[in-house]
Amino acid sequence: MTQAPEIQDEMPRAYEPGNIEDKWYRFWLENNYFEPVIDPDKKPFVIIMPPPNVTGELHMGHAITAALEDIMTRWHRMRGEPTLWLPGVDHAAIAAQVVVERQLAAEGTDRHQMGREKFLERMQQWVKECRQTITNQHKKLGISCDWSRERYTMDEGPSRAVMTTFQHLYDKGLIYRGERIINWCPRCGTALSDLEVDHMDLSGHLYYVRYPLAGESGSIVVATTRPETIVGDTAVAVNPNDDRFKSYIGKNVVLPAVNREIPVIADEAVSTEFGTGAVKITPAHDPVDFEVAQRQNLSFINILNEDMTMNENAGPYQGMDRFDARVAIVKDLVESGQLVKTEDYNHSVGHCQRCQTIVEPLVSKQWFVKIQPLAAPAIKAVRDGSIKVVPQRFTKVYINWMENIYDWCISRQLWWGHRIPVWYCLACEEIIISAGTPGTCPKCGSSNIEQDPDVLDTWFSSGLWPHSTLGWPDDTEDLNYFYPTSVMETGYDLIFFWVARMIMLGIENTGKIPFHTVYLHGLIRDDQGEKMSKTKGNVVDPLISMEKYGTDALRFALTTGTSPGNDSRLSTSKMESSRNFANKLWNATRFVVRNIADGQTATEIRRDSLPVEDRWILSRLDRTVATVTGLMDDFQFGEAQRQLYDFLWSEYCDWYIELAKIRLHSTSEDTLSPLPVLVHVLETSLRLLHPYMPFVTEELWQNLKRHLPSDWQQCESIMIAPYPETTAGAIDSGSEQVMESIIEIVRSIRNARTEHKVENSRWIEARIYAGELTQAITPHAPSIEALARARPVSIQDTRQEDGGEENALVLVLTGTEVVIPLESMVDAEAEKKKLEKEIAGTSAEVTRLEARLKDENFLSKAPPDIVEKERQKCYSLINKLERLRQQLLKY
RNA sequence: GGGCAGUUAGCUCAGUUGGUUAGAGCACUCGGUUCACAUCCGAGAGGUCGAAGGUUCGAGUCCCUCACUGCCCACCA
Numbered sequence A: 001m002t003q004a005p006e007i008q009d010e011m012p013r014a015y016e017p018g019n020i021e022d023k024w025y026r027f028w029l030e031n032n033y034f035e036p037v038i039d040p041d042k043k044p045f046v047i048i049m050p051p052p053n054v055t056g057e058l059h060m061g062h063a064i065t066a067a068l069e070d071i072m073t074r075w076h077r078m079r080g081e082p083t084l085w086l087p088g089v090d091h092a093a094i095a096a097q098v099v100v101e102r103q104l105a106a107e108g109t110d111r112h113q114m115g116r117e118k119f120l121e122r123m124q125q126w127v128k129e130c131r132q133t134i135t136n137q138h139k140k141l142g143i144s145c146d147w148s149r150e151r152y153t154m155d156e157g158p159s160r161a162v163m164t165t166f167q168h169l170y171d172k173g174l175i176y177r178g179e180r181i182i183n184w185c186p187r188c189g190t191a192l193s194d195l196e197v198d199h200m201d202l203s204g205h206l207y208y209v210r211y212p213l214a215g216e217s218g219s220i221v222v223a224t225t226r227p228e229t230i231v232g233d234t235a236v237a238v239n240p241n242d243d244r245f246k247s248y249i250g251k252n253v254v255l256p257a258v259n260r261e262i263p264v265i266a267d268e269a270v271s272t273e274f275g276t277g278a279v280k281i282t283p284a285h286d287p288v289d290f291e292v293a294q295r296q297n298l299s300f301i302n303i304l305n306e307d308m309t310m311n312e313n314a315g316p317y318q319g320m321d322r323f324d325a326r327v328a329i330v331k332d333l334v335e336s337g338q339l340v341k342t343e344d345y346n347h348s349v350g351h352c353q354r355c356q357t358i359v360e361p362l363v364s365k366q367w368f369v370k371i372q373p374l375a376a377p378a379i380k381a382v383r384d385g386s387i388k389v390v391p392q393r394f395t396k397v398y399i400n401w402m403e404n405i406y407d408w409c410i411s412r413q414l415w416w417g418h419r420i421p422v423w424y425c426l427a428c429e430e431i432i433i434s435a436g437t438p439g440t441c442p443k444c445g446s447s448n449i450e451q452d453p454d455v456l457d458t459w460f461s462s463g464l465w466p467h468s469t470l471g472w473p474d475d476t477e478d479l480n481y482f483y484p485t486s487v488m489e490t491g492y493d494l495i496f497f498w499v500a501r502m503i504m505l506g507i508e509n510t511g512k513i514p515f516h517t518v519y520l521h522g523l524i525r526d527d528q529g530e531k532m533s534k535t536k537g538n539v540v541d542p543l544i545s546m547e548k549y550g551t552d553a554l555r556f557a558l559t560t561g562t563s564p565g566n567d568s569r570l571s572t573s574k575m576e577s578s579r580n581f582a583n584k585l586w587n588a589t590r591f592v593v594r595n596i597a598d599g600q601t602a603t604e605i606r607r608d609s610l611p612v613e614d615r616w617i618l619s620r621l622d623r624t625v626a627t628v629t630g631l632m633d634d635f636q637f638g639e640a641q642r643q644l645y646d647f648l649w650s651e652y653c654d655w656y657i658e659l660a661k662i663r664l665h666s667t668s669e670d671t672l673s674p675l676p677v678l679v680h681v682l683e684t685s686l687r688l689l690h691p692y693m694p695f696v697t698e699e700l701w702q703n704l705k706r707h708l709p710s711d712w713q714q715c716e717s718i719m720i721a722p723y724p725e726t727t728a729g730a731i732d733s734g735s736e737q738v739m740e741s742i743i744e745i746v747r748s749i750r751n752a753r754t755e756h757k758v759e760n761s762r763w764i765e766a767r768i769y770a771g772e773l774t775q776a777i778t779p780h781a782p783s784i785e786a787l788a789r790a791r792p793v794s795i796q797d798t799r800q801e802d803g804g805e806e807n808a809l810v811l812v813l814t815g816t817e818v819v820i821p822l823e824s825m826v827d828a829e830a831e832k833k834k835l836e837k838e839i840a841g842t843s844a845e846v847t848r849l850e851a852r853l854k855d856e857n858f859l860s861k862a863p864p865d866i867v868e869k870e871r872q873k874c875y876s877l878i879n880k881l882e883r884l885r886q887q888l889l890k891y
Numbered sequence B: 001g002g003g004c005a006g007u008u009a010g011c012u013c014a015g016u017u018g019g020u021u022a023g024a025g026c027a028c029u030c031g032g033u034u035c036a037c038a039u040c041c042g043a044g045a046g047g048u049c050g051a052a053g054g055u056u057c058g059a060g061u062c063c064c065u066c067a068c069u070g071c072c073c074a075c076c077a
Helices: A021-030 A060-078 A093-106 A116-140 A156-171 A227-232 A287-296 A312-317 A322-335 A372-383 A394-403 A458-462 A477-482 A492-510 A542-549 A551-559 A572-595 A612-633 A637-665 A675-689 A694-705 A710-714 A733-755 A771-788 A828-854 A856-861 A864-889
Strands: A045-048 A083-086 A175-185 A190-192 A197-212 A219-224 A235-238 A252-254 A261-266 A278-281 A339-352 A360-369 A388-390 A422-425 A431-433 A449-451 A485-491 A515-521 A764-769 A790-796 A808-812 A817-821
Touching: A021 A694, A045 A060, A060 A083, A060 A116, A060 A485, A060 A515, A060 A542, A060 A551, A093 A116, A093 A458, A116 A542, A156 A175, A156 A431, A156 A458, A156 A492, A175 A287, A197 A227, A197 A252, A197 A322, A219 A227, A219 A235, A219 A278, A227 A312, A227 A322, A235 A287, A278 A287, A287 A360, A312 A322, A322 A339, A372 A394, A372 A492, A388 A394, A394 A492, A458 A492, A485 A492, A492 A515, A542 A551, A542 A572, A551 A572, A551 A637, A551 A694, A572 A637, A572 A675, A572 A694, A612 A637, A612 A675, A612 A733, A612 A771, A637 A675, A637 A771, A675 A694, A733 A764, A733 A771, A733 A808, A733 A817, A764 A771, A771 A790, A808 A828, A808 A864, A828 A856, A828 A864
Parallel strands: A045 A083, A045 A485, A235 A261, A388 A515, A485 A515, A764 A790
Antiparallel strands: A175 A190, A175 A360, A197 A219, A197 A339, A235 A278, A252 A261, A422 A431, A422 A449, A764 A817, A808 A817
């Protein structure tokens, strides 16, 4: 084991994250804590990290991913499970190619000028730089992933998984090559899948164009948003039940501009409501028309070149750009009198997800995955709960999409990506599928063979990620032990792109689901709720935030107030309060450590002899352990975090430490030192918090460890220390009740001091009448004195009506009363008003409770413990009400 | 056109098998140089939980309707 980094003896006044983060990360790495030890007797916990794209630097989306996955990973590791978190990066075919193409454009060149080989070299170089940046940023985030198992989609293993899958699906008939309508991005020069097209509403026009009947008078008017496609029309379709057009069916019309005759046909797909009720059919450039044409056996006329100029089929418009052709044809239609009218019209237009260019639907020869046979088992796995989706509502979204899925176009006319493992024999036209480079055609023996120039959709390789990273198609130890994985944690925006494909391909390739749970997080927005984007300039850089507030603070801020699947905002105020919390812990530990004398805390905590505040904080700690564990089991990390925050700040620091100070300062030899409990609770809390704030908890824990009993010295790091569990007998409701009373008394005195403007330096007398609680509270008079700055504090059973209270303030509390004689005049009127207000509130509550407790329905239907609770509450409120009323009479 | 989410304090949000008089952070008001912490401490003010119905002994929480906001999906030219 590597020697632990040095801990300063004297802790600085404020936590300075910059000084400690790197040393601990190095220490963890050097000791291989991130690497799991395979133990066949234990069930492992496994997360495969969503691989960031090699498109630049990490953003807040990556940071929340890292934070959540590290929380889960560290938590399970501390619970003693062999825990694997496997990191990786994605070559991101189109996304990365677009980034580098932009760089080339800025340099005044492009990929075609460079040539394929040079361009790929340039890509490799970019990937190298990018991976370095990503790795450094991930390390800065403190994540405990197993770097020895890091994978890259273009590595030999994952690449072989891609080829193997392609071959397998081809052999099974699930991959085919066909001429079908696809989305074409003219800028990227490639086909896109439906998912890679973003639809945006644009304002345009609806043109009404008259098509004259061939050989007779009469005409049909059709409406179109893309008049340039007229030259590619091969029919006009009407609804078969539309009486307006029944007589036209079977006749021919003449296309304007190109004077070609096309038939009028009937098809159910045509709505009688929209436009004129007659639709021009352009099978090669519209997905709906494509389907109509298939049904009706119509011909296809491609009118576009790949650069989106009109081709030889466009007659007079040949050579024009698609949008120039639109203008030209409209002009011609106006001149020929065939444009009936033009309406303003907003319609949705597809844009390339990566470069925002308007895409064009066109018929093209591409490779497709026949998806339904893959979708069926993937639907089943989620529907029957084999794969659990958190939050559950996304189950419906997933199933709905999967049930309406179309075949997946997987070929891309890009250069960057996995080359399609297909060779064509130029001699006999044989199609050869091969992972390696085949020398000759196996059918005719010709060596005149050529590889398909295209690459695969990047999501094809990502879809294999959970098994390809673990060694598939080989039968590896990792694959056998770690697969299926435990949790797939990612953003909800990736359900279709990625999650669905991993489930389909995972089941197909391995026969097993790829993961048991899908945890989906929301988008991180800016403090105004806007999506962060470079163009808006509202991007918050994780590195800068980490520099400024510390890694723990950024991570804590990201998971503050989040719940699964919900978007959240990141604000400086969240990062500040998270930083403040880290500093609070720092100082609490600083306080504890300072008070420790060597060996002092080594004593075992003997629960039977502890004062009430010790039993109280131990009881509260135990409840916190139970609550936090329960919430984390349920993936409620934001809420678990809040529970820890509240416990540490509002209970441990605000009350327990303050109470402990009194005993620490005590000169009496009978006083039991609070240090063992002080240390125990802090130490346990640090372990509870470690998955959320790994760095500060490690530093503080190491600091504290030096003072812990010897059996703790063997544990080298908090990150491999056991996660706290509940302790039998720790819950102590009696002590909790007494402490609640003490807190109430202290608060009421403080409040009275403030309201009556008692200077801080002045001590005031307080007489407490505690009834049943007298015995329990009496030993704590010194605590009340110190915390409320009240002296002397006397505690008696019942209040003596012996006068001396003319100018005293009487505070009626839940089970107790506090009398404070004041030198200054008590404003009787004001006190009376306050009392009346409190009486009104209490009395209303009592009325409600009494009614409920008289209600037969309530008594018979509500669970007994609830009834009992309500009854107790009612008693105590009646009692308080009575005392409030008596007090009122005195004014 | 379908679907989903959100609507709780001035702002940002928690509140998960329905069960105290609904919470936090930030902001605000007042007071604090007591030896862990001013990145702090103490005290306070601030909410008919979007609207209207319903189920229930009991509703912020479950059901119905509506309004507004946001998101996703979709082949009406």
